[in-house]
Amino acid sequence: MTVYEQLIPEYINYWFEVGWPKFIRVFWFFVLFEFTRYILLDHLIYLVKWIQKPGTSKGYEWAKRKLFIENPFVSIIIPGKNEGENLYKLTKSLAEQTYTNFELIIVDDGSDDNTPLIGRNLEKRGLIDLFLRNQVRGGKASAANLALQYAKGEYIVHLDADCSFDMDAIEQVLIPFFLDTRIGAVGGNVKVRNAEESLCARLQSIEYLKTVFVGRIITSHLGIYKIISGAFGAFRRDVLDQVGGWDIGPGLDGDITIKIRKSGYKIYFQSKAICLTSVPKTFKRLTKQRLRWDKSIVRFRVRKHRDVYLPNANFRWSNFFALFENVFYNIVLDLTWIIYMIDVFMNYNSQLSFIIPMNFTLYVAMGYIQFIAVLLFTERRKEEVKLWKYIPLMTIYTGLYLRLVRTTAYYKEFFFKRSYEDVWNPTKSSKMARRFGF
Amino acid sequence: MFELIQLKPNTPKLLRYEREGLEVIVLEKVQDVHFYDVAKYDGVLVQTQRRREATEILHEIRANTNPVISLKPVFLSSTLPGYSGISYLFDGTYSDAEFAVRIQSIKEINRRLKETKIDIGLVNYDTSLIQQTLKFCYSRGISLEPQRNRNSAIGFSYPFLSSVIEEKDSIRILKLLDQFSKVGYFAKQTVDVIQGCKKCSGGYLNYRETCPRCSSRDLKTEDLIHHFSCAHIAPESVFRKEDHMECPKCDKKLRHIGIDYDKPSAVYTCNSCDHEFQNAKIKALCVDCGHDNELHQLQRFSISNYELTPMGEHAAKYGMYEIHEKPVTSKPKCISLAMFGMFRKQEIERLNNTDTISWEGSIKLNSEMIKGFGENQQQLIREEVQNIISEYLHKADLITSASACWYRFILFDKDEEMAMKIGELVQNNVTKLLNDGLNDHTHDIELLVTSLKTENDRV
Numbered sequence: 092m093t094v095y096e097q098l099i100p101e102y103i104n105y106w107f108e109v110g111w112p113k114f115i116r117v118f119w120f121f122v123l124f125e126f127t128r129y130i131l132l133d134h135l136i137y138l139v140k141w142i143q144k145p146g147t148s149k150g151y152e153w154a155k156r157k158l159f160i161e162n163p164f165v166s167i168i169i170p171g172k173n174e175g176e177n178l179y180k181l182t183k184s185l186a187e188q189t190y191t192n193f194e195l196i197i198v199d200d201g202s203d204d205n206t207p208l209i210g211r212n213l214e215k216r217g218l219i220d221l222f223l224r225n226q227v228r229g230g231k232a233s234a235a236n237l238a239l240q241y242a243k244g245e246y247i248v249h250l251d252a253d254c255s256f257d258m259d260a261i262e263q264v265l266i267p268f269f270l271d272t273r274i275g276a277v278g279g280n281v282k283v284r285n286a287e288e289s290l291c292a293r294l295q296s297i298e299y300l301k302t303v304f305v306g307r308i309i310t311s312h313l314g315i316y317k318i319i320s321g322a323f324g325a326f327r328r329d330v331l332d333q334v335g336g337w338d339i340g341p342g343l344d345g346d347i348t349i350k351i352r353k354s355g356y357k358i359y360f361q362s363k364a365i366c367l368t369s370v371p372k373t374f375k376r377l378t379k380q381r382l383r384w385d386k387s388i389v390r391f392r393v394r395k396h397r398d399v400y401l402p403n404a405n406f407r408w409s410n411f412f413a414l415f416e417n418v419f420y421n422i423v424l425d426l427t428w429i430i431y432m433i434d435v436f437m438n439y440n441s442q443l444s445f446i447i448p449m450n451f452t453l454y455v456a457m458g459y460i461q462f463i464a465v466l467l468f469t470e471r472r473k474e475e476v477k478l479w480k481y482i483p484l485m486t487i488y489t490g491l492y493l494r495l496v497r498t499t500a501y502y503k504e505f506f507f508k509r510s511y512e513d514v515w516n517p518t519k520s521s522k523m524a525r526r527f528g529f
Numbered sequence: 530m531f532e533l534i535q536l537k538p539n540t541p542k543l544l545r546y547e548r549e550g551l552e553v554i555v556l557e558k559v560q561d562v563h564f565y566d567v568a569k570y571d572g573v574l575v576q577t578q579r580r581r582e583a584t585e586i587l588h589e590i591r592a593n594t595n596p597v598i599s600l601k602p603v604f605l606s607s608t609l610p611g612y613s614g615i616s617y618l619f620d621g622t623y624s625d626a627e628f629a630v631r632i633q634s635i636k637e638i639n640r641r642l643k644e645t646k647i648d649i650g651l652v653n654y655d656t657s658l659i660q661q662t663l664k665f666c667y668s669r670g671i672s673l674e675p676q677r678n679r680n681s682a683i684g685f686s687y688p689f690l691s692s693v694i695e696e697k698d699s700i701r702i703l704k705l706l707d708q709f710s711k712v713g714y715f716a717k718q719t720v721d722v723i724q725g726c727k728k729c730s731g732g733y734l735n736y737r738e739t740c741p742r743c744s745s746r747d748l749k750t751e752d753l754i755h756h757f758s759c760a761h762i763a764p765e766s767v768f769r770k771e772d773h774m775e776c777p778k779c780d781k782k783l784r785h786i787g788i789d790y791d792k793p794s795a796v797y798t799c800n801s802c803d804h805e806f807q808n809a810k811i812k813a814l815c816v817d818c819g820h821d822n823e824l825h826q827l828q829r830f831s832i833s834n835y836e837l838t839p840m841g842e843h844a845a846k847y848g849m850y851e852i853h854e855k856p857v858t859s860k861p862k863c864i865s866l867a868m869f870g871m872f873r874k875q876e877i878e879r880l881n882n883t884d885t886i887s888w889e890g891s892i893k894l895n896s897e898m899i900k901g902f903g904e905n906q907q908q909l910i911r912e913e914v915q916n917i918i919s920e921y922l923h924k925a926d927l928i929t930s931a932s933a934c935w936y937r938f939i940l941f942d943k944d945e946e947m948a949m950k951i952g953e954l955v956q957n958n959v960t961k962l963l964n965d966g967l968n969d970h971t972h973d974i975e976l977l978v979t980s981l982k983t984e985n986d987r988v
Contacts, residue, residue, distance in 0.1 A: 201793070211808055215741075223807055225755070225762075225793035232760035233793075237753065240763050243794070243803050322690070335778040339760045523758035523789070 102448045107164075117439060117446060118516040120431040121453050124424055129301075130457060133464045136309045138308055154269035158190070158262065165193040165265065166244030170234030172199070174252035175206030184255040190262040193248070194220040196238045201228030212426065230516040231321075232337040239336050249344075252321040254368045255284065263364035275330040275356025277364070279323030280318065282471075284367035286478070291377055293481050294488045295370040300465045300475060304362060308468060311360035315413035317392075318345040319358065323366035330356055339524040341515050342387020349396045352410050362468065378496055385421075385500030386510040390421055392418050395528065425498050454486040457502040541565055544574065546632050553635065560632065562589040572602040572635035574623060580611050587618035591692030596661055600668060600695075602638040604631050614742040617676045617686040620669060641668040645846050658693060659709050660849050663837065665689040667845035672836035673706065675720065682817060683723055683732040685832050697817065700730040706835050712842035712920075714849075721832040726815035726822055733816035734827070738797070738809035744821075745801035748809060750793045756783060764796065842869040843957065847950055861926045863915045869929035873981070875937060880982045887981045890946035890954065892918070896963060896972035899933050907933040913966070917958045921951045939981065 097216075106114050115122050168184065178197060185195060199206050199221050207224055214222040221235055235408045239247060246265060257263075260279065281303050283296035303320070310316040319326075321344035334350040336344045348358055371377040392414045399410045439446055459482055466472050503509040511525040523529075533555075535542045541561050544553040554570040556562060557577050567573060573590060577583050583605060593599045605612055607622035620638065623631045640652040645664045665688065666673060674686035682699040690702045710717040723732045737746050751764040754774070761778035768774040774783040774790075783789045798805050813822040836846065864872075876887055892914075899910055917930055919940055930936040940948050956976045963972050 214808070221806065223794070223796070225753075225795040227755075227791055229755045229757075229762065229791070229793050230760060233755045236760055237755075237762045240969045271666070335759065335761065337760060339758075519787075520757045520760065524760075527758045527779075528758075529758060 100448070101370055102445045103452070104446045106449055107330060111148050117435065117442075118124060118298055118450065118453065120428060121450070121457075124420070124427075125454075130460055133305060133309055133461065136312050137464060137467055140308075145431060150270055151266065151422045154266045155262070157269040158265050161269075162192050163245040164243060165190070165246045165248055165261065165325075166196055166238070166242030166243055167193050167250060167261070168196045168198065168235060168238035169200040169250050169252050170200055170231055170238055171252045172228065172231075173202045173206055174199075174205045175202065175204055175234075176204070177252040178213055179211055179218070180255065181250070181252055182213060185261075187258045188256070188261045188284075188445075189259045190265060193261065193425065194219045196223065196242055197237045197252075198234040199224040200231065200234035201225050211486065217466075228517050230337045230339060230520045231406045232343045233520070235343075236336040239331060242328070245326055245328050246325055248325045249321060249323075250366070251368065254281075254322050254366045256323070256355055256367070257365040260323070260364045260366060264323065266327070267361050268327065271357060271359070273355075273357045274328050274359045275351045275354065276319055276441075277325045277359045277361050278307060278311075278319035278348075279325070279364040279366045279403035280307075280360070280362045281320045281322045283370050285369045285372065289372040290481075290484075291374050292370050292372050294484060295377065296475075297462070297478050297481060297485055298489065298493075300469070300478075301461050305464050306463070307360040307466055308362050310413070310416070311358070313412075314357070314409045315416055316358050316360050317348055317413040317417055319348045320366075322368050323364065325364075326351070327356075330354065336527050339516060340387065341383045341510055342391055346391045346395070349391065349399070349410075349414065352407075353396070353399065353405060354519040363470070365470070374492075381493065381496045382503070383510070383513055383515060384506040385497045386461050386513070388417065388421055389424050389501055389504035390508075390510045393422070421497065422501055425494060425501065428494065429498075441451060448452060451486055454490060455483045458485045459480040473474065530799050542576075544628075549632065549636060551632060551635065553632075553704060556586050558568065559585040559589055562586060562593075565803070567593075567601065568595060568597045570601075571639055572604065572631075572767075574631075575603065575605045575609075575619065577606070578609060580609060580615070583609050583612070584615050584618065588692055589617065591618055591689060596664070599661060599689075600642055600665055602635040604634075614678065616694050617678070617688045638668045641670070646848055655705055655708075656849060658690070659705060659714070660844070661693075661848050662689050663714060663841050663845035663849070665843055666837045672834055673715070674834050675832045675878060676760050681732075682730070683725065683830065683832070685721075685723075687835075697731075699732075700725065700830065703830055703832070706833070710833075710835060713838055714844055714918040715835035716834045716838050717835055719831040719833045723830050723832055724813070725830055726813075726818060726820055727826040727828060728816040728820040728822075729815060730828055730830075731815045731817035732830075734813040734822070735816055736811055736813050739800035740797075740802060740804055741806055741810040743802040743803040743810070744797060744810070744812070745799050748796050749798045749800055749802040751798070752795050754783070754790050756790050758789070762793070765792075823893050840958070843954070847953075861922045861924050861928055863930065865927045866929050866931055868974070869927055869937065869939075872927055876939060876941070877981055885942045886944065888943055888945075888978055889976075889981050890938045890952050890955070891950075891977045892936045892959065892965070893975040894934040894959070894972060895975065896934065896967075898967060898972070902933070910967075914959055918955050920958070940978075945980075948978050952976055 169181065182195065197210055199210055199222070210219065210222040210224070213219040221241060223241065225234065225237065235249060246268065248261060248264060264277050264279045265275050281299060283292060283299050286293050286296035288408060307316055324344065332350055334347065334354055337347050340346070352358055371380055396414065398405070399414050462479060462482055466476060469475055508525065511521040513521070532545050533542055534545060541557065542555040544555060545551070551571045552573055553572040554565065554567060555574045555576050559582060562676060567590065575583050576588050587603060587605070590601060590603055591599050602786065603619045604621050604623040605619045607624045609981060611620060621631065621634060642664065645667060662673070671688065673687045673690070677684065677689055678686035678691070681691065681696045683703065686699070686839055687702055687706070690705070691699065694702050706715060707717070709715060718962070724734065725732050726734065738748055739746050740748060751766060753762055754765050754768050755762045756776045756778070758781060759776060759779040761776055763777070767777055775781070776783060786792070794807060796807055797809050811824055813824060813827060816820060873889070880887055899907065911930055914933070914936060915928055915930060918936060922928065922940065925941055927939045928936065940951060956974055960974055
């Protein structure tokens, strides 16, 4: 045995010995779906964007100039419940913005804490332009719609109260509207602010960088970007009026994005419009959040908007692929992964000692390669590179934990429509939404 | 028995109660107050069926500059409609059946009025007014109870005072009463709190919802409707379709509140500037001066019941000395014994060349309790007693004290009666301090007030 062979672990040498055909046969799930989508595609897109960069930069500068010349009035709306303690910080963050021609509308959706007091006070001090309160809670969608009702801006920027923003965030999220008139909505780039607070938050920080940041750059470039985060998104007012505003959630941000796509508008992801948000610090709270999010994939992308898969007058390939990619990589591959696991355990039971470590190695390696993609795209390279040591844990986080949560959510939603029972929405609204298929 | 007589045609009737030797004048017109010498009668009955006439007669009597008239017992015919609104102006009502009772009341008021003596040295109008008020309360045995009165700027009237002070200036009554309560003539008990205009203190305020942006009162308010099934929310008018309501977003009919929709809140729209808001700014327009007050600018006044204290009763009977106009700055300062001696000597020399008299007072407290106190506590008592003495002295007068138990003071240019009165007041209040403040009932106070003109230099 050579020195070189001695340095490489036995389970890797094993795969060199058996050759590529068997490697692909055993790790078909990784090779077919994960590697192609998350490695090949990501880097291919990066390459394309890198090549196109000089051209887009020119268009971008022109759009920016046009934004400031036209100086459209913008309404920033923030619906929420019990968000009082976040409001002052939020107003401070917005006061720093480079784009200033906006009004700030806060909707308090039946808070039972001191939010009304804080909101009224900020309104009196002129830090909020309009503070609206629903005495009776109606849910986030109705709160957003109420803000929309009184918004006077040409563009509506929807934010979450617990977020903070880069000082050019509003400017950046508006610029794409001046790049292409067919853009109906722009998604901001949501990153994690509290990564230092727990391991759970650090893992989410990496996840956000991979799926929200790089993931959405890729889908946006391919024209299949399908979710504008509720935390930070900008919409053309006329487009929102056209689609009737927000429908009942959970998952109303994804729903409205699809509605806008179906209306024939483009959706754009603006990676330069940076918003920082606080993510759940514990796995218990994270599980609750993800169950809610994942149920909405079934509710909206499989059930409510199933018409995008059907050949009708409104059919568009881009919409089809946007939802199909999402449903395929989440729901279909979730089931396929179970089949894959059965396949491995039934056919290669005796070689598990070589398969499991190799599988882990592959995912860790893929994690680092994806992380390289993150570092290639990001503007916060120095801060985010520090997360590198947590990449190996992402295999367990995304490969097992999130997959398990996701599968549970799909099961509950498919068979029991549990999203309509979520306390996130008032029962009165969920009941009627279920009855009328919203 | 009593008889009702009319001496001459077109003159007021008189009610004579021979056994008691009482004569009461019956006034029917406001002119009668001027034409006839009301002061010489024992009381007044107001006999008219016109409220305005009655009010004017009562005002003329109570606001009369002659205290003999202003404090006169006055009764109003119980047949006058709506007399309760002016009840602060008279002592009671009468009817034919109640004459005997009222005669007793008149007798009693007059008897108590006779107990009160003339004012001493009252040159200040406010003090004089309060002196009259004290006498009024004492003679009637009543406290100053606020009575609701929509004509008063503060919404309340006080017996006697409100007939003297103009209704638009009613806030002055509160200030006066509070000022003299602090001195100790009245015990104050708050019964209500009112808000007054920042500019004129008027209590007639019109609270209005205004636009927070342009202050316009032209506002429109509308309920918001939240349609459950599609989460659409908009003003009610947006949902209105002739005879039913329909959601403009999903075209569904809204049938049942609580099932299909609810009304989570309401929104104002300003018809002047189109501003939309949920919290209208409340402003208070002063009906009297027209000033539009922000709520936080409004003044707060407490409306209280003012009851005569023993000190107040004493002042009613024996008179007040004008000492309260500037209670802090007008007090005489306590000087050293040596300086006191020097001033005393000079004053004796001065008195030898003039006709005026000055008085020297001396108070000795024979209290074992005080003597047993430490130095600090003795000093506190000393300051307290000096304060009490200075309350009754003119700012030009002098005080000194050698210890917590011995005090001397000089009263410049006073007549004997006033000097004795001041001495008595000082003694009473120092006794009260020792009794109530220190709970020392074994003490003995020696008071000596002597004329400096006849005294030899003793320091």
